[in-house]
Amino acid sequence: MSSRRLQRTALAVTAVALLSATATACGDTGALQGAGSTPTAVSPARLWPDLRPASSPAYPYDVATRAIVEGVRVPGDDIRRVDPVDVVEAEIKAHPDDYAGKGAYGGTPDRMKECRAGGDEARCPLLKPYYRDLTGDGKADLTLGFRLYPTNQTGVRVYTVEKHRLVQVLSDNDAIIGVELADRALIERSPADISGYEYRTTWVWDPHERAMTFSRDEYLHTDGRRHGKKPAPSPSPSVSPSASTR
Template identity: 55%
Template sequence: MFPSRPARAVAGASLALAAGLLLAACGDSGGLVSAGATATASGPTRLWPGEPPASSPAYDYGEAETEVVKGVKAPGGNIRQVDPVAVVRAEIAAHPEMYSGSDAVYAGTTARMADCGGGAERSRCPVLDAYYRDLTGDGREDMVLGFRLLPGNQTAVRMYTVRTDRLVQVLASDDAVLAVELAGRTVIIRSPAAIVGYEYRTQWTWDEDQLAMLLTRDEILRVGRSARPSPGGGTTSAATPRPSSSGGPR
């Protein structure tokens, strides 16, 4: 059925009105306005291209060093059967120049190991709780262990995995620590910086080729406001980063 004449007239008027509104909108100040030409992206510029590139590192950081823990076994490959205190004692025995010599930097740690029994002094033990997580991707748990490096304020962070019942250290980091976090197969260590309102974050990730945890990121990040003069003549203190609590199963 075709529309009657009155209906056609109404439809025509409606179309004319819509067209008028559309034309009016095109001239309105709220229409699309060009933002100008897009800035050209610039890639990195190499400096001193004529200088020969270095063929070796300036320092040996021991990035991929691993160490078999002597005298400590993991029965059946179960790392939860390993005593964390025994692991720290094994490190102390393997490195007397650091822990028990006349010039030992961390002699305080060795002295406090006597408090790691089951007595009332257990809270003085420098060995922290161990955490277990599959960080190597082999389907088995690995162990992240920490202990205080005394008499200073540093903390030793270690990670161990099991290879045919042998306990192998695959990460070793000593630093002043705000927090240690596990994210996926990565260990993140947060440390205070000398600049107010900033902190360091180092990220260690498992490397299949080196069979070790490699330092894959080392950065300084702003985490709060820097201290600056306030209108009253004083200073506004920076926000102090708070250590994060460890979550999840140990």
């Protein structure tokens, strides 16, 4: 489970209360309403100016992941020619404690065998790969997703090519209901603890870290009842014509 899940749960009830109050204030009809007299603008007030800084971060966020993928060649530096199955199997090999025996995702290796020729495609956990330039170097990068067993979470990974090597620049596991690519950002949508809400986590390319770094975490209303509006459909991420699932 993502470390964010435990941190978010404590905030969920408070966020819903605030959003519900806002919805009530806006009214149910969607018609224009008078807001009354305009209050006098007040500048921000800085509280506790002598407060000492904390000795440790508030939350143990993994803000960036970067690792060279061992054992996977990149023919002609073209990431589209890399076999996604090889990439996932390389990760399994690199993290034996997570994927072997009683590890958190110990059921994944056996299912990955079904991704090879002659396997049961319905049991293969690998999702369709997507290709888009997320690093800004003018070349396509690889976004992979694969189901994790027995947790039924989804692993989301992003890879780029540097100096003829395949490099992982994003690694996140979570309960995910959707992923979007926007410019050089990747947005994950996850179910919230309360019906009608979801979490959206944004990762963006950071040229200094040379990785996709954690940028923003949102807690949003999604069921369309607020203000009588229906939620707008999310745009599908662009995919290279050459993208394939195997």
